Amino acid sequence: MKIEYNKSLKEYNTFGIDVNATEFVSVTSESELKSILFDKNYRELFVLSGGSNMLLTKNIDALVLHIAIRGIDVIEETKDHVVISATAGENWHDFVQYCIHNDYGGLENLSLIPGYVGSAPIQNIGAYGVELKDTFVSCEAIHTTTGEKHLFSNEDCKFDYRNSIFKNEVKGKYIITRVTFKLTKKNHRLNTSYGAIENAITDRGIQKPTIKDVSEAVIHIRKNKLPDPSEIGNSGSFFKNPIISIQHFLELQKSYPDIPSYKIDQNYIKVPAGWLIEQSGFKGKRWGDAGVHQKQALVLVNYGNASGHEILDISKKIQNEIHEKFDISLEIEVNIIQ
Numbered sequence: 001m002k003i004e005y006n007k008s009l010k011e012y013n014t015f016g017i018d019v020n021a022t023e024f025v026s027v028t029s030e031s032e033l034k035s036i037l038f039d040k041n042y043r044e045l046f047v048l049s050g051g052s053n054m055l056l057t058k059n060i061d062a063l064v065l066h067i068a069i070r071g072i073d074v075i076e077e078t079k080d081h082v083v084i085s086a087t088a089g090e091n092w093h094d095f096v097q098y099c100i101h102n103d104y105g106g107l108e109n110l111s112l113i114p115g116y117v118g119s120a121p122i123q124n125i126g127a128y129g130v131e132l133k134d135t136f137v138s139c140e141a142i143h144t145t146t147g148e149k150h151l152f153s154n155e156d157c158k159f160d161y162r163n164s165i166f167k168n169e170v171k172g173k174y175i176i177t178r179v180t181f182k183l184t185k186k187n188h189r190l191n192t193s194y195g196a197i198e199n200a201i202t203d204r205g206i207q208k209p210t211i212k213d214v215s216e217a218v219i220h221i222r223k224n225k226l227p228d229p230s231e232i233g234n235s236g237s238f239f240k241n242p243i244i245s246i247q248h249f250l251e252l253q254k255s256y257p258d259i260p261s262y263k264i265d266q267n268y269i270k271v272p273a274g275w276l277i278e279q280s281g282f283k284g285k286r287w288g289d290a291g292v293h294q295k296q297a298l299v300l301v302n303y304g305n306a307s308g309h310e311i312l313d314i315s316k317k318i319q320n321e322i323h324e325k326f327d328i329s330l331e332i333e334v335n336i337i338q
């Protein structure tokens with residue numbers, strides 16, 4: 001375990017923002033993590049996981065603690081199910097592929113989501129009709145000041161759309177070290193309700209899709225629409241899809257008959273932020289190295305050397321325009337470090 005000084009974080013955040021950490025350490029085991037927490041040889045601590053859901057706007061004057069603890073364990077197995085846990089530093093997509101390779105079903109729709117396993121519960125990652133909470137059993141987390149280990153059950157986590165207890169009541173208080181899932185070994189419940197998945201599967205002439213087929217369909221869709229962070233810096237969806245009242249929606253529908261929507265309940269409806277942003281003319285726009293992705297307007301991108309502030313400025317322009325045009329407040333989904 002080596003402490004590095006004035007280290008660039010460009011390689012450690014998927015937006016590829018080049019800021020420095022005053023001090024940096026990568027921990028590869030729970031005991032290394034605990035020794036950092038117990039020694040308290042730092043003024044401030046900044047926990048860094050896969051860096052896939054953050055926008056850095058300044059140098060980090062703290063000890064940046066990179067969680068690189070690796071390992072996957074099967075905890076329990078019956079003929080129908082497997083309870084499997086992965087440590088926080090496992091790459092999320094690699095873990096999903098490990099499960100698919102072993103024919104463990106439940107995570108296939110979440111293929112190719114960037115980031116590490118440890119940060120997946122924080123925002124209850126979701127895609128194509130599936131959310132982490134659907135298979136999540138529990139996670140272990142270490143309290144940053146007491147060093148005590150705590151087990152959070154599914155219920156404890158208060159999962160919601162891109163939200164959990166880790167973004168609210170216990171924000172910044174715990175470091176997730178391990179996440180446990182219950183997956184199927186047979187009779188997999190495939191979720192192909194999302195139109196594009198169904199199309200990708202029928203296009204390939206597949207009659208009885210497997211979890212591998214679903215994963216491949218998701219990978220195909222994501223590769224077509226979303227920029228690969230190793231080529232173009234980004235943090236996935238920059239905003240949440242806003243939830244508005246039915247009355248508000250019906251009003252908008254008069255001017256925009258094609259507005260897409262997903263019903264939440266009797267009173268509320270979700271509208272895709274990407275659609276709103278595209279309607280406002282931002283899709284594919286670029287200011288220097290910062291811009292709005294050409295194929296998915298919900299994704300802000302760094303073409304090379306954009307600063308966090310340049311990205312944030314674009315997001316403010318977008319929020320103002322959407323507010324003016326649709327009377328909708330777009331909420332940022334990415335964690336802004338400023």
Ligand code: EPU
Nearest residue numbers: 127128129236237239240241260272274275278295296297
């Ligand atoms: N749309 C546009 N223009 C755009 C983008 C989207 O008109 O530039 C329209 C699409 O035509 C479609 C609708 O908006 O009618 C929804 O688009 P899409 O299916 O691409 O999904 P999304 O609502 O934009 C959400 C998640 C994604 C997830 C997809 C698929 C959020 C904030 N984003 O995006 O999650 O992959 O659904 O389930 O909920 C992420 O969180 O980083 C992420 C990529």
